Amino acid sequence: MLSKPPVEIRTSPHLKKAQTVEDIMRNVVYALLPICAYAVWQFGLSALALIVVTVATCVGAEALFARLQGGRNTVGDFSVTITGILLALTLPPGFPLWMAAVAGVVAVGLGKVLFGGIGYNVMNPALIGRAFVQAAFPVAITTWTPGFAPGRFTEFIPSTLALPFMQPAPVADWIAGLKVDAFTGATPLAMQKFDHVEAGTLDLFMGSVPGSAGETSALLILLCGLFLAARRMMDWKIPLAVFAGALLVALPLWLANPQVYPSPGFVLFSGGLMLGAVFMATDMVASPVTPLGVILYGLLIGVVTVVIRLFGGLNEGVMYAILLANALSPLISDWTQPRVFGERRQGRWLSRKPEGP
Amino acid sequence: MGLLDLIIPRRTFSHGGIHPAEHKELTAALPIRRLPFAPELAVLLSQHRGAPAVPVVKVGQEVVRGEPIARAAGFVSVPMHAPATGVVKAIAPWATAEGPKAEAIVIEVYEAAPQQVLYDAVVDVEALTPDEIVMAVQEAGLVGLGGAAFPSHVKMKPPKGKRVEIVVVNGCECEPYLTCDHRIMLEKTDALLRGIRIAMKATGVSRAMIGVEDNKLDAVAAIQAKLPADGGITVHAIETKYPQGAEKMLIESLLDRQVPPGGLPADVGVAVFNVGTLAQIGELLPRGRGLIERVVTVSGPGVQRPGNYLVPIGTPLRFLLDHVGAKPGANEVILGGPMMGMSVASVDVPITKAVSGIVVYERGDADQTHRFVFPCIKCARCVEACPMHLNPSMLGELARKRQYETMEQKYNLNDCFECGCCAYVCPSNIPLTQYFRIAKAIRREQKIAAAEENK
Numbered sequence: 061m062l063s064k065p066p067v068e069i070r071t072s073p074h075l076k077k078a079q080t081v082e083d084i085m086r087n088v089v090y091a092l093l094p095i096c097a098y099a100v101w102q103f104g105l106s107a108l109a110l111i112v113v114t115v116a117t118c119v120g121a122e123a124l125f126a127r128l129q130g131g132r133n134t135v136g137d138f139s140v141t142i143t144g145i146l147l148a149l150t151l152p153p154g155f156p157l158w159m160a161a162v163a164g165v166v167a168v169g170l171g172k173v174l175f176g177g178i179g180y181n182v183m184n185p186a187l188i189g190r191a192f193v194q195a196a197f198p199v200a201i202t203t204w205t206p207g208f209a210p211g212r213f214t215e216f217i218p219s220t221l222a223l224p225f226m227q228p229a230p231v232a233d234w235i236a237g238l239k240v241d242a243f244t245g246a247t248p249l250a251m252q253k254f255d256h257v258e259a260g261t262l263d264l265f266m267g268s269v270p271g272s273a274g275e276t277s278a279l280l281i282l283l284c285g286l287f288l289a290a291r292r293m294m295d296w297k298i299p300l301a302v303f304a305g306a307l308l309v310a311l312p313l314w315l316a317n318p319q320v321y322p323s324p325g326f327v328l329f330s331g332g333l334m335l336g337a338v339f340m341a342t343d344m345v346a347s348p349v350t351p352l353g354v355i356l357y358g359l360l361i362g363v364v365t366v367v368i369r370l371f372g373g374l375n376e377g378v379m380y381a382i383l384l385a386n387a388l389s390p391l392i393s394d395w396t397q398p399r400v401f402g403e404r405r406q407g408r409w410l411s412r413k414p415e416g417p
Numbered sequence: 418m419g420l421l422d423l424i425i426p427r428r429t430f431s432h433g434g435i436h437p438a439e440h441k442e443l444t445a446a447l448p449i450r451r452l453p454f455a456p457e458l459a460v461l462l463s464q465h466r467g468a469p470a471v472p473v474v475k476v477g478q479e480v481v482r483g484e485p486i487a488r489a490a491g492f493v494s495v496p497m498h499a500p501a502t503g504v505v506k507a508i509a510p511w512a513t514a515e516g517p518k519a520e521a522i523v524i525e526v527y528e529a530a531p532q533q534v535l536y537d538a539v540v541d542v543e544a545l546t547p548d549e550i551v552m553a554v555q556e557a558g559l560v561g562l563g564g565a566a567f568p569s570h571v572k573m574k575p576p577k578g579k580r581v582e583i584v585v586v587n588g589c590e591c592e593p594y595l596t597c598d599h600r601i602m603l604e605k606t607d608a609l610l611r612g613i614r615i616a617m618k619a620t621g622v623s624r625a626m627i628g629v630e631d632n633k634l635d636a637v638a639a640i641q642a643k644l645p646a647d648g649g650i651t652v653h654a655i656e657t658k659y660p661q662g663a664e665k666m667l668i669e670s671l672l673d674r675q676v677p678p679g680g681l682p683a684d685v686g687v688a689v690f691n692v693g694t695l696a697q698i699g700e701l702l703p704r705g706r707g708l709i710e711r712v713v714t715v716s717g718p719g720v721q722r723p724g725n726y727l728v729p730i731g732t733p734l735r736f737l738l739d740h741v742g743a744k745p746g747a748n749e750v751i752l753g754g755p756m757m758g759m760s761v762a763s764v765d766v767p768i769t770k771a772v773s774g775i776v777v778y779e780r781g782d783a784d785q786t787h788r789f790v791f792p793c794i795k796c797a798r799c800v801e802a803c804p805m806h807l808n809p810s811m812l813g814e815l816a817r818k819r820q821y822e823t824m825e826q827k828y829n830l831n832d833c834f835e836c837g838c839c840a841y842v843c844p845s846n847i848p849l850t851q852y853f854r855i856a857k858a859i860r861r862e863q864k865i866a867a868a869e870e871n872k
Contacts, residue, residue: 068749068778068785069760071851073837075437075593075784081791081844137791179792179845295797349797349810393811400829401432401665401805402675 081178084293084344085138091284092145092339098280099273103153103205104212106220107273113157115144117164125173139178143167146186146339149274150332150379151193154205154217154231158224159197163189183386184343187379194379204247204270205231247271249331252322253375261325271331278329285338294342297351298358302337303328305362313370321370333365336378346386353389353396360392361385427631429656430666433804435838437593437659437756439632443716444596447724449604452740454501454532458731459511459521460486464769465560466567467493472522478505483536483706486522495558495568497522498707500729502530512765514752521767524731538705542615547573550619550702557701558708558770563587563598563662563691564753566771569698572690573619575683581620582686585671586613586627586695588636589655589662592754595774597712598692600725602629602636605696606643612690612699613650620688627652627692628667659756660836664689666804678832693773713737713768717755719747719777728768735764737775746780755784756837791845799839799849805832809839809849816852821860830856 099107122140126133134140147167151160167189172181194201205217222228248259248269263269267277275281288294306327313321328334341347341361348357361381368377385392463469470487480486480499487497503526511521545553554570561567575581586609590598602609613625629637631654640652655661655670665676667689674685682689697708709730716723721742728737734750751758752772778785799809807829815824824830833853840850 069762070749070785071848071854072751072753072755072757072759072835073841073850074749074751074755074758074760074776074778075837075841076788076846077435077437077842077844079844080788080846081794084794084796084844177792179794344794344796347795349795349800349808351800354797393808397808397811397828398800398806400678400807400832402677402680402832 081139082137085142087288087291087293088142088339089138089145091288092142092149094284095149095274095277095280095335096145098267098277099149099153102207102267102276103217103273104209105215106212106217107148107153109157109216109220110151110153110155110160110273111145111148113160114148114151114164115141117161118144118147118168121165121168122173125169129173131177134178137178140168140172143172143185143189146184147189149335149339150186150190150272152201152204153207153273154203154219154228156197156200156219156222156228158222159193159200162196163193166192179345181345182390183383184340184346187340187383187386190379191383200228203228203231205235206270207268207276247331247375248326249369249375252326252330253369256320258322258326259330261323261329264326264329269330272335275332275335278334281334281338294338295344295347295354297354298342298347299337301355301358302333302341302362302365305359306333306366307362308359309363309366309370327366327369331369331376332378336365336382337361340378340382341385343386346389348389348393348396350393350396350398352398353392356396357385357389357392360388427654427656428670429658429661430669430804432806433802433838434658434660434666435802435841436657437841439657440594440716441596441599441632443594443723444714444725445599447596447600449597449600449712449725449727452726452728452732452737454526454729455732455736456526456528457506457733458500458503458524458526458729459733459765459767460497460500460524460731461511461513461519461521461767461769462487462497463519464566464730464771465495466565467491467495467571469520470494470497472508474505474508474522476505476507479503480505480524481535482530482532483534483709485536485707486524489555493568493571495555495560495570496707497730498536498558498709499524500709500731501526502532503527511767512763514759514761514766514769516762521731534706534709536706540703540705542703545618547619547621550615553702553705554619554698557698557706559694559698559701560708560770561691562693562697562711562770562773564757564771564773566769569690569694572683572688573616575620575688576681579681579683580686581683581688582622582624583672583688584613584616584620584622584625585664585668585682585687585689586625586692587662587664587667587689588627588629588633588692589667590633591630591657591659591662592756592758592774593659594716594776595714595754596716597714597725597773599633599636601693601696601712602633603639605700606639608699609640609692609696610643610645610650610699611703612695612697615698615702616688616690616695617649623649625650626671628655628661628671629653630655630657630661632657660804660838663804663834663836665834678829708770711768711770711772713772714774715741715777716774717751717776717778718782719744719749719779730768730770732768733764734761734766734768734775737768738764738777743777744779747777748780749778749785751776751778756841757835788846790847793845793847796844798842798844802838802842804836804838805829805834807833809853812856813839813847813849813852816856821856821863824853824856825860830860833857
């Protein structure tokens with residue numbers, strides 16, 4: 061019988077849902093794996109090396125910083141793995157590995173640890189890393205190589221193995237050697253912006269075009285996003301709002317002048333918009349918490365992305381759009397506090413007749 | 418009914434809520450059984466909201482089962498009745514679930530006494546005026562038996578300027594493990610309906626709605642079969658979703674009205690009573706008796722013979738647990754349900770009018786495993802789960818920074834009724850509800866201190 065007094069004193073609630081932070085982060089990693097696989101299939105050995113290097117440097121940097129700080133080692137929660145994978149997926153497939161390593165260290169150090177680690181980062185760490193190398197290595201990060209090169213599983217893209225602090229070998233000769241005539245390495249976005257040549261929507265959707273390692277197949281990204289949304293580990297409202305925001309700007313322009321401005325399908329499926337909307341903008345830590353806030357946040361990303369693409373100097377703007385929205389998200393949350401139960405439609409409650417059965 | 422049920426979702430409240438494992442199958446099918454009398458009963462003088470009752474017996478005095486032993490101290494207070502025939506052994510501080518000891522009348526039970534309630538009178542309830550009913554309900558010592566323990570007669574007399582137009586009967590029982598209200602609806606249907614009529618008469622309304630979660634459709638059917646034909650009382654199956662049984666949620670589910678922040682159900686023309694309370698009103702008032710026992714669900718992984726027991730008020734937990742058999746590894750006893758109940762530090766704590774259930778956990782239970790607390794990852798699950806439309810994520814951050822005043826003034830801390838949904842869903846295992854409970858307590862103290870200074 062209960063001879064000894066009870067020993068556990070806990071406060072309510074005494075029940076906990078089983079899902080933890082690790083579960084969510086692990087599932088995001090699962091959702092990213094098919095995209096990694098496609099990147100390797102499309103771009104070969106170089107993409108694989110890129111992913112391995114960024115994940116390794118991100119994880120290594122997190123472990124190192126945790127050790128220096130004397131805190132708990134947070135590598136096991138998988139969030140840094142996500143940062144590593146996402147970083148690789150946003151880089152050009154032939155990006156020199158030493159630069160990728162720099163991006164990894166910056167992503168974790170500057171984007172995450174500096175703010176206090178998981179839960180405290182203001183912006184998406186992977187994008188911080190990418191923004192850094194975009195500024196530091198402007199040539200390398202805009203050097204695109206075509207996918208499905210014949211020898212991609214046996215040899216690296218020449219620029220991949222550039223030595224630290226050396227200029228990467230120009231890839232123009234290598235691309236010429238491949239004798240692929242379709243796209244000469246330029247991304248569909250650049251071709252649209254500067255030459256007004258639009259890639260086929262189907263090619264963009266399926267992912268047979270050049271681009272960053274993991275951004276090419278819109279279909280695959282959508283499917284992986286659906287997996288997460290179905291498990292309720294991603295807020296599906298954010299990508300939808302991003303698409304809506306992008307179309308909000310792109311659609312009227314295209315209707316006005318389809319010769320110059322891209323079609324809605326092109327806007328949605330080209331460049332990094334899909335990857336950014338589904339996997340970057342949905343970063344829980346850096347997005348607002350309120351129901352209305354996430355919609356505004358998504359719309360903002362969509363609008364800014366297209367404005368940069370069409371009117372800015374760059375041909376891709378999704379990274380800066382997300383970083384800007386990340387920075388604004390605490391404010392957005394604050395502006396869109398949910399209205400407390402009972403505060404709404406005050407006058408109406410009293411006048412309402414009780415309903416029958 | 419039938420096919421339509423699959424298409425049309427059941428009524429429920431508009432925002433938030435969770436679906437924890439119910440565990441009701443442990444006791445839902447077990448009829449109510451009487452628990453024997455403990456050798457010693459401790460009737461706490463303050464087991465309801467409002468002023469503690471004042472003893473009207475002396476130490477050494479013999480009391481008869483059902484006899485008043487303490488009187489109400491004012492309008493918002495209720496009397497106490499002797500739960501057993503015996504002798505008053507002491508009027509002294511006794512262990513409570515809340516922690517600090519509180520005054521209790523301790524009765525040593527006569528083993529040889531027949532324990533028949535002799536202290537009663539036949540009352541023609543039909544002949545009573547509404548005010549007389551309110552008085553009779555107070556004299557019977559009735560409080561909300563769903564757990565809030567607010568004196569029932571006070572709810573029958575809404576404050577000046579407020580008018581009650583409908584009685585809402587709470588048969589939701591949304592806490593996991595608990596099945597006492599379920600059994601009462603099945604076994605004491607007549608007393609329940611009698612109680613509803615009495616409450617309707619007292620409040621002067623012609624309409625009552627019974628809300629029952631749709632995991633208890635047998636109870637809905639049992640009530641439906643006995644409903645009077647005039648249509649004044651209706652029963653509704655509503656979605657099984659915690660915290661459906663919170664009165665604000667239930668009112669919204671049934672009537673689509675929201676009680677304003679800081680307001681009472683009377684502000685939207687409603688008075689809410691728990692089914693257990695009304696069944697007791699229906700049983701006690703016609704016989705002129707007082708509340709001396711209640712149905713308690715004893716359940717959980719640490720109990721050998723779970724069940725629904727009719728327990729005399731004042732029975733120490735130790736006796737109750739010995740009777741139902743605690744498993745060797747039992748290490749935690751919760752008064753109430755697992756979502757809003759309290760772990761007790763001592764098994765000397767007696768059953769009070771507010772205790773609807775006892776949940777016992779065993780060592781090593783999955784719900785007891787210590788989990789690492791991560792920083793908030795702003796996943797917004799708590800914002801989604803909060804039935805009061807609060808922002809627990811932000812409130813949690815502010816609590817960590819001890820900005821209690823901001824929590825209260827800008828983020829509506831006081832609208833939180835500590836249902837526990839936020840802490841339940843939090844993947845970072847942040848004890849949000851616990852933070853808010855502390856924050857509210859500190860704010861109360863700060864306000865008292867400020868008032869002292871201004872004097």
